[in-house]
Amino acid sequence: MGKRATILDVAKKAGVSKSTVSLVLQNSSLVKQQTRDQVTAAMETLGYVYNRSAAGLRGAASGLIGLIINDLRNPFFTEFAASAQMCFARQGYSTVIANTDEKPDIQAQVIDSMIEHGVSAFVISPTYGGEDRPFDRIERAGIPTMQVLRQVDERTDLFPFASHDYTAGGRLAGEHLIAQGCRKIAFVGGIEDRPITLERMSGYHEAMTAGGLAPQAFYGRPSRAFGRDIALHLAKEHRDIEAAICFSDLVALGMLSGFAEAGIRAGRDFRIVGFDDIEESSIAYPRLSSVRCDSALFGQNAAEAMLAWITAGKRPPDQKRYDVDLVTRQSSLWEERDV
Amino acid sequence: MGKRATILDVAKKAGVSKSTVSLVLQNSSLVKQQTRDQVTAAMETLGYVYNRSAAGLRGAASGLIGLIINDLRNPFFTEFAASAQMCFARQGYSTVIANTDEKPDIQAQVIDSMIEHGVSAFVISPTYGGEDRPFDRIERAGIPTMQVLRQVDERTDLFPFASHDYTAGGRLAGEHLIAQGCRKIAFVGGIEDRPITLERMSGYHEAMTAGGLAPQAFYGRPSRAFGRDIALHLAKEHRDIEAAICFSDLVALGMLSGFAEAGIRAGRDFRIVGFDDIEESSIAYPRLSSVRCDSALFGQNAAEAMLAWITAGKRPPDQKRYDVDLVTRQSSLWEERDV
DNA sequence: CTGAAAGCGCTTACAG
DNA sequence: CTGAAAGCGCTTACAG
Structure with missing residues (x-):
């Protein structure tokens, strides 16, 4: 050679x-x-x-971007990561990706390793928990860093935060279901007291309060399995509940599956709105209504914001919320013509 | 600072x-x-x-592994990539991941970029097509490289190949459906003439021939959307077909959705076996039978094989096929107790 | 077990 | 527009 x-x-x-x-x-x-x-x-x-x-x-930029994701197996994050990576690649940047699997110690290790490799920037969808502040090492190294989708460090002047306007999304979903005539509407999924859960719920709360209705929540892991279980549970124990806003599409899709199993017709007997609008939602049966947080676009926006920072010195705003909108489909507004 | x-x-x-x-x-x-x-x-x-x-x-190894994936959004590959990455991370290696989105030109660019960054090894699930042999640049650079899941370079002595024993999987699925009493069994999904499609079909062909039955194929993109469409098509035009072996779980899950829409009870009126056994399959309704190709384990095996190569000089065998097995669930063997 | 020295392949002022 | 020189932060023989 x-x-x-x-x-x-x-x-x-x-x-x-x-x-x-x-x-x-x-x-x-x-x-x-x-x-x-x-x-x-x-x-x-x-x-x-x-x-x-x-x-x-000799001091040149490495052209390496560190992309750290709390759960790479979740299609919502996969979509975001893949999109950001491809956007960086188009500009000649390579991306070091690491999945932390929600483990703070892995996240700490991965951050250290990437600093050693001299990444020019970090884009991090961080893990909750962990002893010390995970970004302190980054701060010392002086590497431009954005936290996305989850804010774990309050110093957004150092680590700008970008996410979707989840509150508005929850409100849209709540108002929509109320307009459909639902009164007993539950919020399903999401770990209690986590910022994202609180955000996604807060809009729902607003809508319920405005409608003079009582909110009700079933917390749990944002997984298909939880959605399925809760659907079976509701079918047995809570036949009074008419509709649900789910923390994520994964939960909602799990509910669809559980209701099918229980013989309850989602969209007719029970209305469901998901969150995220992942690709699968538009072809599920019944088609799933969802609050669209365009992950692919968000990934691209985040990547572009970061590129503007490291190439042109334009630091992103401390806080940035991207608009979401509600996509209504069969699962929340079944009509005969849909059959 | x-x-x-x-x-x-x-x-x-x-x-x-x-x-x-x-x-x-x-x-x-x-x-x-x-x-x-x-x-x-x-x-x-x-x-x-x-x-x-x-x-x-100064000549030290970079501790960087290049992981190139043809379709990072497909959960089958996501699972593989995440698992391999975490295995590398446990051994102190960072992973540069790139999604090529099945585009040969992106793949070429990404390979060049990673060579510049001095990756110590490549693990590539390659894209089909493209002008010149994509691995020639790698060969010149003398970087240890494994091709996984898809073989596009015939020089497996240079670029060892590892995958699952798809032929055996297809055979298991075929024999199982025949044992269930099905006679008209179709193969659904997969791009015609692609090596993987041929492998997954060949076992099915063997089983059909052994049973004196005529094979029949419906080719197409291995996506949920295709599965849904084909299910609707079969429901309208091919009511004689009793069962399907799908190219992938994504196709099979799409069929489940399509049959639900068409009012056909999958598992009872029509039997389905998928391929890959992704996580969702075990909680879908009905539970999806599938040929299990443990992606997480495969990712770990591939990572370990590569680590043995670059740390101990033990080159993997030219060809390695990992065993698969058939997981039978409701979608292919509905019985009343399942209800 | 530890120190002094050379050199890896670039970039960056500084001259010309 | 181009060349000569220094130096980035390590590793690697080589002495001691």
Whole structure:
């Protein structure tokens, strides 16, 4: 295989100095086109590949973005991560991704490791819990960092936060179900007292209060399995409840499955609205109504915000909430023509 | 924020030479415990972080693994990627992940970029198609590389291939449905003529031939949407077909949804077996029978094989097929007690 | 067990 | 527009 070619080899081949080669690499306008072409040709024939370690040592940006996700298996986060990664890739940035699986110690380890690798920026959907403040290491390293989807560090002036306007989403869902004539509407899923749960519920509370109705919550893991279980539970013990706003589509899809099992017709006997609008929701049966938080778009927005920060120095605002909207489908407004 | 501490600072603080600090970093046994402790303490108080760029320049392994996935949004691959990444992380390796979205040009770009970053190894679930052989750049760079789940380069002596024993899985599924008394059994989903489709079908063909039955295939994208559409199609045009083996669980889950919509009771009126056994299958309604290809375990196995290669020089075998088994659930063997 | 020295492949002022 | 020189923070023989 031989040794990898260096800029010195390229310089010799092209008949210029190595500084010139370096300048070509930076796309500097100091080099005239003809020289540039010679150098490029030499790189081509030598099979030269840029050595980023060497560049990094001398102070150049690594072109590596650290993307840390609390639960990469959840399609909501997968979609976000994949979209952000592809947006970074289009701009020539590579993305180091790590799944922390909601474990603070893994998150701490992964952050340290990425700092060692010299990531130019962090985008983190963090894990809750853990002893010390997880971002302190990052702060010391002075690496631009955005927290997304979950805010765990209050210093948003240091670590700007971006998420969806969940409160508005919960309100839209609540108002919609009330407009459908539902009175007993439950909120299903989400870990009690977590910020996201509180946000998603707060809009629901507002809508219920405005309608003079009493809210009611069934907390639990935001998983299909929980949704299924709660549907079976409601079918047995709470036949009075007419509708549910779910913490996430995963929960809602699980409820769809559970109601099917219990012989209850979702959309008719029981109305359901999910949260997130993942791809599956639009083809489930019945089609699932959901508060759309466009993950793909959000991933792209977050990536672009970060790129603007590290390339143009434009720090994102401390807090940014992206709009959501309600997509109504069969599960909350069955009509005969849908059959 | 000040400048980041270097080994020189640590050495001064600990009252040793910088070589000693470096040795401590390598966990060398040449340094006695007391010295090691002093150095470690100095690193602690200085907030020293290891600079991998510098180390990489001097020839040390980067500790970076390149993981390239053709479709990161598909839970089958997400599960694999997340599991492999976490396995690498446990051994102190960071993982650069890229989703190629089945696009050969993105794959080529991503490979180049990762080579620049000096990844120590590649694990690739490649994209089909594209002009030139995508692995040639890797070969020149001499980076250990495994192709997983899809074989696109015939040189498995250079790029060992690991996957599941799909043929056996198809056979198990076929034999099972025949044993259930089905005669007209279709194969649904998968792009025609792709190696994986051929593998998954071949076992089905074997089983059908052995049973004196005629195979029949409906090709298509391995998505929920396709499964839903084909179920609606079968319900209208092919009421004679009694059962289906699906290319993937995604297709099978889509069929479940489509049959529910068409008023056909999956598991009773029509039997279905999926492929992959993703998490959702065990809680879908009806519970989906599936050929289990344990993605999480496979991801771990692949990661461990790669780690053995780069740390102990043990190259994986040219071809490795991991066993699969059939998990039978309601969708293929409904019985009254299941109700 | 520890220290002094060279060098990995780049980038960055500084001259010319 | 291009060249010579220094140096980024490590690792690696080589002495001691």
